[in-house]
Amino acid sequence: MQSKYKISLLRASLLAAAVALALWTPMAPPAAALLLWLSVGWLFITALVLDFSHRRSPGLPWQMLAGTLLLGLIAAAPERHALLIWAWGAVFMLPQHRWAAIFNACAAMLSCLLLAPMVSLPEWLLMVLSLATLSVLALSRTHQLINMNGDIRQRLRLVPGANLWAGEQLLRDLLREQTRSEREAIHAEVLVIQVKRHQLWPVAQKLCELTYKFENVYRLNGTTLATLILSRTPKEAAKRRELLCAVLPDSAAIYHQSLMEIELASLSIEALSRYPKRQLSEAA
16 A cells, blocks of 8 residues: 555655755855755655655645745756756646645746846747646646546545545445444444644544544544444443543544434535534534
């Protein structure tokens, strides 16, 4: 599974890029050296945190940080860092929202303008045209991969080695477990947990560690997780629920309900993700 997600290859590429930039710093001007070391630090940190939380949200501004650092490197020493203009192709391969892509496109154009005095007009126009073509191809490829991953995430685990699945899988599992509960007299209940966005992956990891191998954790959206608790009796389920809730942040909103009491015909991921908010409003 690790090779399928290519985390090791991506980490090695980031570390290699960091080493290459570090070797470029000794002869750099002070401003360029500062930006180079910032870039090295960003690459190292990004490589080191590529573990459980490797699937980053495309809405986070880290793509803009990459574009800002690249623009800064070119602006600090255009004659020395002119080759970095082609690194914009790699920046546009990052999954990103439209506003982040617009920011990076403007930064790439500004980088081209900074290099304009160094080349003739025909060479500059050819460079701009080539970079635009490369960027469009990168964006197109990224969009294609995002669509492919969207389909794959409905079938595969979100994280290698952990029982973390997409919310679409929960809807299928609910029907199966409800039928099984009726047939085998098993008590099953759904636990829906809403946390802050930056807490999602750490909480998901803890839940995966505490649940049994035959139980799964599901990501409903960027702030909501769910799990199925399968027990012999409601009393045993309550004890297990307390154990899981003990590791949750104090700010987490929690909702639980017996699986047999849930109407599955009209249930959706959006409705499930609103359960904790609904319980809080009813309590108020």
